[in-house]
Every structure is written in C-alpha cells, then in structure tokens.
Amino acid sequence: HRAKRSGGRTYRYYAKDWNAYAHDRVVLAAQLRRAISNDELVLYYQPQIDLRCNKVVGLEALVRWIHADEGLVSPVRFIPMAEETGLIEPLGEWVMKKACQQAADWWQQGIEFGRVAVNVSGVQIERSDMVAQVSRFLESSGLPAECLELEITESFLMTHIEAAADLLAGLKHLGVQLAMDDFGTGYSSLAYLKGLDFHTLKIDKSFLEGVPQQGSDAEILRTVVALGRSLGFKILAEGVETEQQRSFLMDSQCNYAQGYYFSPPVPAQAVPELIRKFAAV
Ligand code: C2E
Ligand code: CA
Ligand code: CA
Ligand code: CA
Numbered sequence: 001h002r003a004k005r006s007g008g009r010t011y012r013y014y015a016k017d018w019n020a021y022a023h024d025r026v027v028l029a030a031q032l033r034r035a036i037s038n039d040e041l042v043l044y045y046q047p048q049i050d051l052r053c054n055k056v057v058g059l060e061a062l063v064r065w066i067h068a069d070e071g072l073v074s075p076v077r078f079i080p081m082a083e084e085t086g087l088i089e090p091l092g093e094w095v096m097k098k099a100c101q102q103a104a105d106w107w108q109q110g111i112e113f114g115r116v117a118v119n120v121s122g123v124q125i126e127r128s129d130m131v132a133q134v135s136r137f138l139e140s141s142g143l144p145a146e147c148l149e150l151e152i153t154e155s156f157l158m159t160h161i162e163a164a165a166d167l168l169a170g171l172k173h174l175g176v177q178l179a180m181d182d183f184g185t186g187y188s189s190l191a192y193l194k195g196l197d198f199h200t201l202k203i204d205k206s207f208l209e210g211v212p213q214q215g216s217d218a219e220i221l222r223t224v225v226a227l228g229r230s231l232g233f234k235i236l237a238e239g240v241e242t243e244q245q246r247s248f249l250m251d252s253q254c255n256y257a258q259g260y261y262f263s264p265p266v267p268a269q270a271v272p273e274l275i276r277k278f279a280a281v
Contacts (some may be wrong), residue, residue, distance in 0.1 A: 044265035104141040123157030131170035145175030154186035205239025
C-alpha cells in the first residue's frame with residue numbers, strides 16, 4: 001500500500017517537473033524562432049592568431065541571442081535546444097549568411113581578417129543541403145571561397161563517416177577551408193584522420209587546462225601537435241588564457257592559437273581595430 005502511494009508521489013513529482021521543463025522548452029523554442037526571423041541574433045568574432053608573427057589569421061563567428069529579458073544569451077543555452085527542435089536549420093542558415101556578408105564587407109574594405117570560421121552543427125549537416133547553401137551565400141555575398149572556413153566537430157565526423165566524406169568532398173570542391181573542431185574529444189583513429197581533407201585541427205581547450213603546470217598534460221599536448229603536423233594539418237589550440245600557455249604552444253610548434261589571452265569574442269564593429277592592433281605589434 002505504502003509503496004503504491006510513494007510511487008504515486010514519485011510519479012506526480014516527475015510529471016510536474018517534466019511539464020515545467022517541456023513548457024520552458026516550448027516557450028524558449030517559440031522565442032528563438034521569432035528571434036531568428038526578427039534578426040535578434042548577433043555574431044561575435046574571436047581572433048585566431050599565428051603564433052610565429054602574432055597576426056590575425058582568422059575570426060571565429062560565435063552566435064549570441066539578444067534576449068529581451070535576459071540580455072545576451074550564450075549559445076550553450078540554446079544550440080542544443082535548436083538541434084532538438086530543428087530550429088538549427090534556420091539558425092545555421094542565418095549564421096552562415098550573416099558571416100559571409102560581414103566577411104565580404106571587410107574584404108571589400110581591405111581588412112585582412114584571413115578567414116571567417118563558421119560553426120556547423122552535425123544536425124544541420126544532416127538536415128540541410130550544406131553544399132548548396134554555402135555556395136549560394138558565397139555567391140550572393142561575393143566572398144571568395146578561400147576566406148570561409150567551416151568548423152565541424154570531431155565527434156560528428158566520427159559517428160557519420162560515410163555522410164561526412166561526401167560532404168567534405170563537396171565543400172572542398174567549392175574551395176572553402178575545413179577545420180575539425182573540439183579535436184581530442186571524439187577518439188579519432190589515426191588511420192581515419194589521415195584520409196580526411198582538413199586544413200586545421202582545433203585542439204579542444206580541455207587539453208590546455210593543466211598546461212604547463214602538469215607534466216603529463218603538457219606531454220600529451222606536445223604529442224598531439226606533433227602528430228597532427230606530421231599528418232599535414234595546421235594546428236590551432238583553443239582556450240589559451242595565459243602567457244605561459246602561449247609560449248608553451250609556440251615551443252611545441254603549434255601553428256595558431258585562440259583564447260581570452262589574445263581577445264574574447266568581440267562585436268563586428270570592434271574587429272577592424274583589433275586586427276590593426278595585432279598588425280602593429
Ligand atoms: P566552440 O566552437 O568550441 O567555441 C569556443 C567557445 O570557447 C566559445 O564559447 C568561446 O567564447 C569560448 N572561449 C574562447 N576563448 C576561451 C578561453 O580562453 N577560455 C575559455 N574557457 N573559453 C573560451 P561560446 O561563444 O559560448 O560558444 C559555445 C559553443 O556554442 C561553441 O563552442 C559552439 O559549439 C557553439 N556555437 C557557437 N556559435 C555557434 C553557431 O553559430 N552555430 C553552431 N552550430 N554552434 C555554435
Ligand atoms: Ca568552434
Ligand atoms: Ca571548439
Ligand atoms: Ca566545444
């Protein structure tokens with residue numbers, strides 16, 4: 001008898017929570033849908049630095065939601081929901097279009113940003129015709145293909161080997177660059193890595209956490225950089241926060257770095273000044 005009552009309470013407890021949770025999701029999804037069509041999203045850009053010459057070689061576009069009640073909302077709070085609800089399709093399209101237009105503007109003004117790097121979600125890849133979409137936005141913006149880089153996560157690539165191969169070939173054919181994002185979190189096999197046509201490996205920031213204080217982390221990082229370079233990739237380290245990390249990476253022959261040590265992500269209007277600052281030193 002008692003078990004049944006407590007079972008009942010348990011059920012009600014979960015049911016109530018689930019309803020609240022589902023309600024939040026529905027409200028949030030509806031708001032995000034409106035935000036996409038009303039242009040209530042904004043792209044911030046974080047520079048990627050060449051460790052040899054300290055110049056900006058790329059800008060990663062990172063989306064934020066300008067929310068009426070909550071201010072700037074981080075993508076970690078809405079990308080997973082966008083992926084679950086299919087909103088990642090219009091969201092991804094908005095991001096791609098915006099980044100291409102912005103980069104084309106900078107390009108026309110002679111601002112040397114290198115490449116603009118756009119994050120592409122695995123769900124977005126599965127649901128939309130990426131090659132057609134990218135080709136359309138390159139054409140409408142006038143951005144040269146080699147100024148665009150697409151960041152695709154290692155974990156998606158590892159779980160969609162067949163689909164990924166076709167997609168990568170199609171994108172490569174357009175002339176855009178490809179970066180493998182969050183490298184080191186998806187357990188790639190070496191044999192597999194070797195066959196992929198990537199320009200850049202972005203080493204996940206978790207690899208930098210114990211560097212250079214912890215010898216084993218430093219050793220792993222050095223090995224990953226050497227391995228990646230031996231396979232012909234450019235190596236970018238993410239999440240660089242200290243001068244010690246920067247100099248360690250440089251000594252380890254890492255090519256590029258990105259992180260708060262150099263600059264946080266900034267709004268588009270701050271980019272030209274940021275690039276000048278790096279060019280001047
Ligand atoms: P990510 O692609 O790994 O992007 C790097 C994240 O690390 C960014 O967080 C960036 O602001 C943050 N970061 C940069 N430097 C440092 C540092 O020195 N230390 C630390 N601890 N963090 C640093 P953000 O902008 O909040 O983006 C989070 C994630 O959301 C991104 O991770 C990416 O997976 C996703 N995301 C962002 N924009 C887009 C987008 O337009 N489309 C898709 N599909 N995903 C996006
Ligand atoms: Ca990224
Ligand atoms: Ca990353
Ligand atoms: Ca990440």
